Amino acid sequence: MSDEGSAISPKTISRLPIYWRYLKELDDFGIERISSQELAKRIGVTPSQLRQDLNQFGQFGQHGYGYPISELLISISRLLGLNKSWRMIIVGVGNLGKAIASYPNFGKRNIKLTALFDVDPGKVGTVVAGVKIRNISEMPSFFKEQPVDIGTICTTPEAAQAVAEMMEAGGALGIWNFAPVKLKTSLPVKHLHLGDSILELLYCINRRNEE
Amino acid sequence: MSDEGSAISPKTISRLPIYWRYLKELDDFGIERISSQELAKRIGVTPSQLRQDLNQFGQFGQHGYGYPISELLISISRLLGLNKSWRMIIVGVGNLGKAIASYPNFGKRNIKLTALFDVDPGKVGTVVAGVKIRNISEMPSFFKEQPVDIGTICTTPEAAQAVAEMMEAGGALGIWNFAPVKLKTSLPVKHLHLGDSILELLYCINRRNEE
DNA sequence: TAGATTGTTAATCGATTAACAATC
DNA sequence: TAGATTGTTAATCGATTAACAATC
The missing domain is CATH 3.40.50.720 (NAD(P)-binding Rossmann-like Domain)
Incomplete structure (x- = not known):
């Protein structure tokens, strides 16, 4: 129906499940915020790639602060269809x-x-x-x-x-x-x-x- | 020890197992020769990509005739280490x-x-x-x-x-x-x-x- | 020889990395 | 404000596709 965010590149898509796993773990730990540098390091990608990936479907970060984990997690979950059964x-x-x-x-x-x-x-x-x-x-x-x-x-x-x-x-x-x-x-x-x-x-x- | 053929690109490497499977099937059928066009069609890649891939580790084809299947199969098998146990x-x-x-x-x-x-x-x-x-x-x-x-x-x-x-x-x-x-x-x-x-x-x- | 198909170069496309102005 | 970190542009890198001269 909607075409917001239109096309996410195939390579980015293949990384979304990984992002989802790591963000879920952080969220379960009660951590609220993380920088692209820190998250990228854990996942094993470059901060630059992580930011490029995330910016394909939204602007989640806050200059100087990093990304709100639960908000990001919700967005990725939606993209992956995890809000449905x-x-x-x-x-x-x-x-x-x-x-x-x-x-x-x-x-x-x-x-x-x-x-x-x-x-x-x-x-x-x-x-x-x-x-x-x-x-x-x-x-x-x-x-x-x-x-x-x-x-x-x-x-x-x-x-x-x-x-x-x-x-x-x-x-x-x-x-x-x-x-x-x-x-x-x-x-x-x-x-x-x-x-x-x-x-x-x-x-x-x-x-x-x-x- | 040797560095012949030096670097095969990661994407090509990920396709080698697939090439191996299809070539093995053809070889088992007793087919001896195939063109890049025909093989590519079966595998689901473009003939151009197939030829680019194969040329990274040898020159197997014969102008006007195509590729000798068993020879190609042996080469790919060696690359994949299938000649060892x-x-x-x-x-x-x-x-x-x-x-x-x-x-x-x-x-x-x-x-x-x-x-x-x-x-x-x-x-x-x-x-x-x-x-x-x-x-x-x-x-x-x-x-x-x-x-x-x-x-x-x-x-x-x-x-x-x-x-x-x-x-x-x-x-x-x-x-x-x-x-x-x-x-x-x-x-x-x-x-x-x-x-x-x-x-x-x-x-x-x-x-x-x-x- | 004529026809077919390769090997390879050049053009295009896409993905990654680097850099930095914008801004919280 | 000063420091940190984003969003985004530009530069680089790699992979795919197109095209064709070489040649069996």
Whole structure:
């Protein structure tokens, strides 16, 4: 609806969750004010970058004093959508799906796990993280009963595209994808692949040891 | 030792694992040659970027013909260290630690899980993914018995820094960190945080729905 | 040879850092 | 007021895209 603050750069967006975490910690400690220098040092960015980032969506600081933590925290929370609550499902309840289902910090982020789906009849009916596993064939009807905001894909790469399509058709708003495939969808997708991540580390290790 | 190819840009490095995956798939299919246009399309980058990336560490293509897949695959594999084998331990065997321990694709990457550690006496002695969980107090002596290349941290954020220090002291070569804290260490660290990842997605979802 | 596709240079774009006037 | 620290402009740096001569 509104376009205030219009475009925040992608790099800044990727840092917002980190800012949020640190500000929340400070706020929980009851600290009210912090300078860009001090905050940047804790987070591990330059003060200049921090100020540039924050100025993309507001003017929070006070010359000579620094930033009011709780005010800043509220703004970033709003940007990230943390003032609303979100419903999430997970499709594919293997080891990774289970681990994500059991992730203890969704609550802090206002995300609620509402359903789990799997193809394995042996798993269907069992309970993980307090949520019953349903057969994947029930997905379309489930979407009709209760809306889903976030669809998490923890299936094999082969199954992922079909699952993404079911999610989009069902009205999910975004996809959190742990399967190593590029999904074709018009929904926003955040991709996270363990295998790619470890290879990036391996490159760094390998390079250091060759020099 | 050698410095051939010297510096590959960080952005290119982050794409190498993806290139590796796609090239491996093509190679497994027995395909021998591909143009930058075709490969880029599959991967989801521009042909120009792909060629710029590849030319940072060699000249593989043949004018008018494209790139020899297996040769390129071998080169990227070497860069990523996949021609060597690597030993990994995981510290903190909660849900996430278990899921990582059970990740089925380490073998393809020549990574072997050699030990698991936890502080919980109730877990110590039990077996996950075929590996016995040891008490974290045994870590220093374990490092003396068998070298560790990759130290994976799946502990609480509070414990992470101390674990990282034990890993560095023990001679680990790099740290794969799933705890949401910035580690102080001289080792290469690859950070992966579920909570940050989902917030990035949430931002995108939220932004779309506000417009 | 003609067609295709690379390697590479130049142009563009975006992100980071530095610097400092504005101001609490 | 004097000191501190912001908001913002300008300078730098790096990454992406476009274009095309080189060449298989």
